[in-house]
Amino acid sequence: MKSEDELSTGPWALLALQRATHRTLQALAASLAELDLTASEINTLANLADGRGRTVRQLSLDTGTRGTTLTGVLDRLERRGYLTREPNAADRRSFRIALTESGRGVARRVREAVADVERTALAGVSPRQLDGYRAVLAALQEASR
Amino acid sequence: MKSEDELSTGPWALLALQRATHRTLQALAASLAELDLTASEINTLANLADGRGRTVRQLSLDTGTRGTTLTGVLDRLERRGYLTREPNAADRRSFRIALTESGRGVARRVREAVADVERTALAGVSPRQLDGYRAVLAALQEASR
């Protein structure tokens, strides 16, 4: 717990953000160890798990991952048969990333693991606090463009 | 903006967390480009900026960075003259990481950049929302041990 003084005078919101991200990511990777996925792969699959196809650009915005990083991540997931890059008729420069049958299975397990962590963690949190969390994250993102 | 349906049924708290972390980190590194620091180095310096010495272990807990990663980060920062590893009389297995004079200067600038982002981002956020944010981050970390 930080001192009152620090909370009021020093920056803490971003430090806490990073700490929480590192921790939850490590916990998530551990709970999904059997699937042998990296943090970025988990992040990517969790985003794709809703079944909506996305372009690489959209996925990059959704995950916060750089395009150049995403190329490698998608390469590995494609090689493992979890997704495909389909031509995009609407814009022939881009692809639509779509989960395969087996990709959907893996993505579902990832999504469940993510949901599990959230359920456990947020059990004692009020809707109002959750709302504040969402608002602050949105504000941080908005200020970082 | 996500659909109502997704907010109520799917996991979003961790996905939003990762997205926000990536974004703010990129913005921070860009605003501190002249200092030529990586995200981890920024995180480390921002934590040390309060002037309190720490062991590597404590720093690892504070930043969420792995010990093995921290060794390299500290190596580089030490080589640049920003910090020193001082013997720790209390426990001779460990070191106390302390900022040097020039390290304090750099850390101050890092801390100011972090504070700037926070001020800008959180200008329109209420204390109550900020409180919810803090509570949720704490809950996520607690559930990830």
Added chain:
DNA sequence: TATTGTTATACTCTATAACTATA
């Protein structure tokens, strides 16, 4: 001219395990 996505390079971060010194 600008954007989408990939490639290339060099460096940083991570996981894992082994190792030394100290507790």
Added chain:
DNA sequence: TATAGTTATAGAGTATAACAATA
């Protein structure tokens, strides 16, 4: 025996710049 910190290795993530294809 356990912990603090480092080292070693291999793979993954990053910034940056350049590139082809398309808009």
